[in-house]
Amino acid sequence: xxxxxxxxxxxxxxxxxxxxxxxxxxxxxxxxxxxxxxxxxxxxxxxxxxxxxxxxxxxxxxxxxxxxxxxxxxxxxxxxxxxxxxxxxxxxxxxxxxxxxxxxxxxxxxxxxxxxxxxxxxxxxxxxxxxxxxxxxxxxxxxxxxxxxxxxxxxxxxxxxxxxxxxxxxxxxxxxxxxxxx
Numbered sequence: 001x002x003x004x005x006x007x008x009x010x011x012x013x014x015x016x017x018x019x020x021x022x023x024x025x026x027x028x029x030x031x032x033x034x035x036x037x038x039x040x041x042x043x044x045x046x047x048x049x050x051x052x053x054x055x056x057x058x059x060x061x062x063x064x065x066x067x068x069x070x071x072x073x074x075x076x077x078x079x080x081x082x083x084x085x086x087x088x089x090x091x092x093x094x095x096x097x098x099x100x101x102x103x104x105x106x107x108x109x110x111x112x113x114x115x116x117x118x119x120x121x122x123x124x125x126x127x128x129x130x131x132x133x134x135x136x137x138x139x140x141x142x143x144x145x146x147x148x149x150x151x152x153x154x155x156x157x158x159x160x161x162x163x164x165x166x167x168x169x170x171x172x173x174x175x176x177x178x179x180x181x182x
Contacts, residue, residue, distance in 0.1 A: 010126040
């Protein structure tokens with residue numbers, strides 16, 4: 001397992017369209033003055049959109065830096081929200097640690113990082129690991145393992161969250177008022 005990081009806020013969810021990107025965008029906006037970095041990790045290999053500048057491309061993973069504020073992709077939306085730098089990683093779980101390590105080398109070790117990825121929690125212990133699920137849907141069996149690892153479960157309903165994303169602030173580490181997450 002990779003070292004415990006007090007600079008990383010990790011977010012995953014029970015599936016698509018549960019609010020992960022919206023939640024992360026609000027956290028980024030709340031902390032934009034901190035030169036926050038954002039990373040989107042996916043196991044799906046798609047053709048890159050314009051604005052994704054290739055950094056490392058192998059048969060096992062692809063690492064891009066997002067440069068386009070207008071594509072509408074999650075990585076672009078993170079830039080729009082105020083992230084200083086945004087990376088997009090496409091990798092299988094077998095090469096996740098290797099690809100992630102290459103991106104970490106690009107980051108200032110004292111600056112905050114917000115990451116959207118489920119698989120990364122298997123190799124990394126962040127300050128907070130948030131699991132987001134739709135308030136009215138059951139968690140799929142495949143996502144239950146990740147939900148059990150979460151420090152905080154967040155329930156979403158039409159763009160509203162059971163925990164306000166602005167409750168997560170970075171001051172040398174990710175912090176929140178205990179009352180906000182109980």
